[in-house]
Amino acid sequence: MKKVALISLLFWFLCSGYTFAQRAPTISAIFPAGGQVGQTVEISVRGSDLDGAHTLIVSGSRGVTGELFSAGGKVDTTYKSLFEDTCAQCHELRSPRNRSMTPSQWEAVVDRMISEKGAPIDSSDRDNILVYLKSAARASGGLTAQLQIEPDAVLGRREIRVVGKHGGSTAFPFEIDCQTETIDTEPNDLITDAVRANPPIIINGIIKQNGDQDYFSFLAKAGDRYIFNIKAYRLNNSSQQFFNPTIILFSEKGEELAHSNGFYAFDPLIDYVFQTEGVYYLCIRDLLYRGSPACVYRLTMGNLPYNTYLFPTGGQLGSVIESTIGGTNLTKAPWQIDLTNETEGLKQIDTPYGVFPFIVSKVTSLVEADINIQDKLFSSVGATDAEAEILFQTKCVQCHEPRSPSNRPLTADDWAVTIQRMGEKQNSDISPSEAARIITFFNSEITRLSQLTASRIQLAQRIEVPVAVSGRISQPGEVDYYRFTIPEAKTLDDWWVIHPFDNPDESGFDIAYSPEKEINLEQEYIGKNNRKLKWYKTTGSGESAFSNVSEDDVIGYALTYIDSETERTEILSLGSDDGIKVWVNDQLIWSNFVHRALAPAQDVIALPLKKGSNKLLIKISNGWGLGDFWL
Secondary structure, three states: OHHHHHHHHHHHHHHHOOOOOOOOOEEEEEEOOEEEOOOEEEEEEEEEOOOOOOEEEEEOOOOEEEEEEOOOOOOOOOOHHHHHHHHHHHHOOOOHHHOOOOHHHHHHHHHHHHHOOOOOOOHHHHHHHHHHHHHHHHHHOOEEEEEEEOOOOOOEEEEEEEEEOOEEOOOEEEEEEOOOEEEOOOOOOOHHHOEEOOOOEEEEEEOOOOOOEEEEEEEEOOOOEEEEEEEOOOOOHHHHHOOOEEEEEEOOOOOEEEEEOOOEOOEOEEEEEOOOOEEEEEEEEEOOOOOOOOOEEEEEEEOOOEEEEEEOOEEEOOOEEEEEEEEEOEEEEEEEEEOOOOOOEEEEEEEOOEEEEEEEEOOOEEEOOOOOHHHHHHHHOOOOOHHHHHHHHHHOOOOOOOOOOOOOOOOHHHHHHHHHHHHHOOOOOOOHHHHHHHHHHHHHHHHHHHHHHHHHHHOOEEOOOOOEEEOOOOOOOOOOOEEOOOOOOOOOOOEEEEEEEEOHHHHHHHOOOHHHOOOOOOOOEEOHHHOEEOOEEEOOOEOOOOOOOOOOOEEEEEEEEEEEOOOEEEEEEEEEEOEEEEEEOOEEEEEEOOOOOOOOOOEEEEEEEOOEEEEEEEEEEEOOOOOEEEO
């Protein structure tokens, strides 16, 4: 009977087409991956398990709305004859239905034919031709959407998702910028077919197939400094599996002037100053000449800044912050941030140079003192023996880098023993006199570093906590030190613990055992497997708070007391293996049923304390292995 039932169930699964594990819908690429404020942009959406998509979600700051167009659909042939009469001479063999062009790419192609090829198409005919071309591209292509970017849309990144019969998809970024934007148009695989660009501009393109490469031409004057900045990996970090963009800059004669395979991780950047006026070319391709419809990029081209920053990076609620925007190829610019009507937390500062994160806090905010610690230190502390240092670098540094974590704690005597041992090795080329000089070098170097640290501490900026300090490490070797005073720390009493209570099928997390009802350190209780339990004192928390022997499916309690001179709220940092509950003065303030390995600071919560003694009770629910906590 059981066998018949099992066969029937299997038959039902097979016939019903039941899916055991449906992958999450995934967007692998959006093209174009950005747009200019005040424009309407039509995007193509590529991915997997997106069938039945019916809703477009645009998350992020205000100013962007969209409409989704499902794959397929009917071609609007109202203006087909206009297209055939006007464009068929050049595009007859490459009809929209047979090409993989997106609606945005067709718009760029038509505009290029008008501006560069002199096609006799007025604005009305242009719009009508695009009605036909875009509808044909949607019908023959995949999922598309139209995004309306308001003129006052907040600059920066949005996230695009679609919802279909398999649920919501993963997100793909879409960037809003104030620069002029355009779409790469094919064919431009050869330098002779380069698409004309007028910097500053952002070009959206795709390296669509193996061997594909995109050429762009532009005019530069002598002394012009242009930045060529590619975003591909930063749009989709999984793209490194199939797309490593490379950019190459050529002269008018085809001579290579510069190239880059990566600057921001896999994304390349070229910063170039032109010596003569003329036409120049930029080529974009994959490092290994690969390509696919998911190889999407955004090229920023022109005399534009990069590595931009906003400083300070935070301010106090209710104040007005006089900040500075700086970066490479950018003269520092003042920027005022009004926090009088803001709320506490992280906000995005929208500027012409980018969008910057900014932390708004209730606590006092300071900026690092304008002290060039590096210059003061090296002017007050003697430099090293240069010749002895060169001797050490030549003889020893290959195996004994003094700044490595394992070598920093070594004393002068430790180094003397190490150098002598190296000199005694059979293959050593360190003579006794050289060993003596190297040892002398280390004696003086350790003394110098000690003086250096002391000088840094003396120059430390004085602050009063709590405080939020904005600082910058703006050059190699720079160090920021701060000096502050805190009241004498209050230590916790010793911990009292009792365990193990039973945790059948991990239900013990919600069972109120005796320690939750009363605290009697002399009382004996019945625990798991009828064991007799009593409270006992331990010296701390961590991996051995309850026991060094692991035991599955158990509950443990830990008890301590905290003395407070005033009524206040502190921050409590917790770690647990596995679930945890926390009571303060018999009030439950935290509950987290979770499975995890023990680590510090897994939960950070507010700890309300009254004046006087406060009872702190912790419950740990363990499923497997050791069950403990950090506090």
